[in-house]
Amino acid sequence: MTDIIAYMKNRDPYEKEFHQAVEEVFETVQPVLERYPDYRQAAILERLIEPERVILFRVPWMDDAGQVHVNRGYRIQMNSVIGPYKGGLRFHPSVNLSILKFLAFEQVFKNALTTLPMGGAKGGSDFSPKGRTDQEIMRFCQSFMMELFRHIGPNTDVPAGDIGVGAREIGYLFGMYKKLQNEFTGVLTGKSIGWGGSLIRPEATGFGNVYFAAEMLATRSESFKDKVCLVSGSGNVAQYTVEKLIELGAKVVTLSDSSGYIYDEEGIDIGKLDFVRRLKNVRRGRIREYTDKYARAVYVEADPTLEYNPMWNHPANCAFPSATQNEINDKDANNLINQGISLVSEGANMPSTPEAIKIFIDRKILYAPGKASNAGGVAVSGLEMSQNSMRIGWPREEVDNRLKCIMKSIHTTCLGAAAEYGEPGNYLVGANIAGFVKVVNAMIDQGVV
Numbered sequence: 001m002t003d004i005i006a007y008m009k010n011r012d013p014y015e016k017e018f019h020q021a022v023e024e025v026f027e028t029v030q031p032v033l034e035r036y037p038d039y040r041q042a043a044i045l046e047r048l049i050e051p052e053r054v055i056l057f058r059v060p061w062m063d064d065a066g067q068v069h070v071n072r073g074y075r076i077q078m079n080s081v082i083g084p085y086k087g088g089l090r091f092h093p094s095v096n097l098s099i100l101k102f103l104a105f106e107q108v109f110k111n112a113l114t115t116l117p118m119g120g121a122k123g124g125s126d127f128s129p130k131g132r133t134d135q136e137i138m139r140f141c142q143s144f145m146m147e148l149f150r151h152i153g154p155n156t157d158v159p160a161g162d163i164g165v166g167a168r169e170i171g172y173l174f175g176m177y178k179k180l181q182n183e184f185t186g187v188l189t190g191k192s193i194g195w196g197g198s199l200i201r202p203e204a205t206g207f208g209n210v211y212f213a214a215e216m217l218a219t220r221s222e223s224f225k226d227k228v229c230l231v232s233g234s235g236n237v238a239q240y241t242v243e244k245l246i247e248l249g250a251k252v253v254t255l256s257d258s259s260g261y262i263y264d265e266e267g268i269d270i271g272k273l274d275f276v277r278r279l280k281n282v283r284r285g286r287i288r289e290y291t292d293k294y295a296r297a298v299y300v301e302a303d304p305t306l307e308y309n310p311m312w313n314h315p316a317n318c319a320f321p322s323a324t325q326n327e328i329n330d331k332d333a334n335n336l337i338n339q340g341i342s343l344v345s346e347g348a349n350m351p352s353t354p355e356a357i358k359i360f361i362d363r364k365i366l367y368a369p370g371k372a373s374n375a376g377g378v379a380v381s382g383l384e385m386s387q388n389s390m391r392i393g394w395p396r397e398e399v400d401n402r403l404k405c406i407m408k409s410i411h412t413t414c415l416g417a418a419a420e421y422g423e424p425g426n427y428l429v430g431a432n433i434a435g436f437v438k439v440v441n442a443m444i445d446q447g448v449v
C-alpha cells in the first residue's frame with residue numbers, strides 16, 4: 001500500500017488534494033486488503049487511482065465588453081463500475097486537476113453508499129462567476145457545453161452542480177446540450193422543476209446532512225432540540241442545513257463566505273434565513289451585508305495570516321462545515337472541542353484536514369465524513385434520473401421519504417462496516433470500507449477493463 005502511495009505522489013507530485021483523499025481511503029481500508037489478498041493481484045488500488053478518462057479542454061468566451069477570455073474545462077470520469085459517471089461541475093478559480101481528481105475519487109465511494117446505480121465523476125472550470133453578469137455566465141456555460149456535450153449522456157455521464165454551479169448554470173448548460181444533441185434527456189441533474197427537475201433536489205444535500213446527523217445523535221439518545229450549531233458557507237448546502245436545523249429546534253449562530261463570517265448569538269431564524277437566500281441567490285452579495293440588516297450580529301473578515309479560523313471558536317454543540325475542502329485544520333478541531341462540540345457532520349467535500357479528523361476520532365466526537373453525510377445531494381440526483389427515465393415526477397413527500405431512508409441506510413451501513421472491522425462507532429472507517437467493498441466487488445465481477 002505504501003508503494004502505491006509513493007508511486008502516486010512521485011508520478012503526479014502536485015496533486016496534493018488528490019493524494020490526501022486517496023491516502024485517507026487507502027489507510028482505512030487496510031484491514032479489507034489484509035482479509036482479501038486477491039485484490040493485490042487484481043491491481044485494485046492501482047486501478048482506483050487512475051481515472052477511466054480525463055477530458056481537458058479550452059473554454060473561450062466573450063465578456064459584455066467584447067473581450068475574449070480563455071478558461072480551462074475538465075471532466076474526470078473516474079469509475080463507471082456501478083453506473084453511469086455521476087458528479088457535479090465546479091466553477092471556481094481554485095479548480096485544477098488535483099481538486100477535481102480528489103472530488104471524483106470521493107464521488108465514486110459516496111455514490112456507492114447511496115445504494116443507487118451511479119459511477120463517479122467530477123468536472124468544472126477555473127472560471128470565476130463572481131461579479132459576472134447573467135449574459136456572461138450564459139456565454140461561458142454555452143461554450144463549456146459545446147465541448148462537453150460529446151462526452152456525456154443520460155447513460156454515459158450525468159453532471160450536476162457543485163460550487164459556482166446552481167440552477168441558473170444548469171439551465172444554460174442544458175439548453176446548449178439539447179440544441180447540440182437534438183434530444184431532451186435527463187443528461188444533467190439539478191434541473192428546474194418545470195423542465196425535468198426533481199422536488200427536494202435543491203434541499204437534498206443540506207436536509208440529508210441533518211438527517212444523517214440526527215441518526216448519529218440518536219445513537220446517544222439525543223436530538224437537535226436546543227443544540228447550538230455552527231454552519232459554514234452560505235450557498236445551497238448551508239442554506240438548507242440551517243432550514244432543517246431550525247425546524248428540528250436547533251439554534252444556528254454562524255454562516256460564512258470566502259470573505260468572512262457572521263456570528264449571530266440570538267440565532268438565525270427563518271426570516272433571517274430568507275434574507276440570506278435573497279442576498280446570496282438573487283442579489284449575489286456578500287455575507288457581511290447580514291450585519292447591515294441585523295445589527296446585533298457581528299461580522300468577522302477572513303484573515304489568511306491566522307493559523308485558525310475564529311468561526312470555529314464559538315461555544316456550540318454541533319458543527320456543519322458546508323463551504324469547501326480543508327476548512328477545518330487541527331487548531332480549529334481543538335478549538336471546536338474546547339468550545340463544547342460533540343458532533344461534526346460534513347456538508348462540504350473533505351472540509352476537515354487529516355489532522356483534524358484524527359482529533360475528532362481520538363476524542364470520540366460523532367464525526368461524519370462528507371462521503372456519507374453529504375451523499376443526500378447526489379442521492380436525490382439519482383432519484384431525478386429515475387424520474388426522468390420513467391417520465392414522471394414524484395411528489396415532495398415521496399422524494400423526501402426516499403432521501404430519509406437513504407440517509408438512514410448509509411448510517412446503518414457505516415456503523416455495520418465499522419463494527420465488522422473492529423472500529424465500532426467510527427463513521428470514517430465505516431464509510432470508506434463500505435463504499436470500497438461495493439466498488440471493488442463490482443470491479444472484480446466485471447474483469448480487467
Ligand code: GLU
Nearest residue numbers: 087088160161162378381
Ligand atoms: N456536487 C454534489 C456532490 O458533491 C452533487 C453531485 C450530483 O448531484 O451529481 O455530491
